Amino acid sequence: MSKIIQSFEAKELKKRPFIIKIADRLTSFFGSISFLILNLLFFVSWIIFNKFDQFPFPMLTMIVSLEAIFLTIIMLVSQQRQAHIATIREELDMQVNKYSEREITKVLNLLKIIAEKQDIKLDDKELDEMLNELELGYIERKLEEQLSEKQKLIIDLSPLNKS
Incomplete structure (x- = not known):
């Protein structure tokens, strides 16, 4: 089962359009300490060294606002793809669970038949419930x-x- 999910995920990663691959790479970078340090260095340098954008830094405010907009869009694109993969994985998991449930019910029915042929009395209400399909x-x-x-x-x- 683990191999099925891994191969499924590998196929999904390969099928991504180029723009989605870029969004995923950027999302990975934006979530790193390197990006945090880069932003920190940029903002501190801007505040200390710039001569054209004086306090209250309107240009810096605009840059930060644009960065926030683009970061949000890129993160949402990546998150949407991940949600799609999670939905497919959940559906696969549900199908496997349904199949397993049918198999287990069949095995329990066979065990009951064997027990009856061996004259073993089974007085178990929980077992009777389990013998019915879900x-x-x-x-x-x-x-x-x-x-x-x-x-x-x-x-x-x-x-x-x-x-």
Whole structure:
């Protein structure tokens, strides 16, 4: 399973368009100590050595604002791609879990048949429940109900909802 996920991720990384590869590399650099030090050196040098942009540094303010805008856009592009990969990975995980559930249920049914042929009495309610296939639709509905309740609670507790 680990190899499947690794190969899947490697394929996704190879399929990235050139611009996304650049965004990922930049995101990696922007999250580094080197970038922090570079920014710190730039801002300190600007404040100490520049003669044309005096306090309150309007040009520096504009540069910092533009940097923030571009950093945000680049980070969001990279984050969106990572979210896409995570969604696909979750779907793959769900499919594997569903398949495993069917296999386990089948094995339990076979074990029950073997036990019955050996005249072994099984009086286990939990086992009886496990012998039934998982009702994914029921679980999905319950999850949606729980999420809906939590969302309503968040909205009710929101300070923006207070009149």
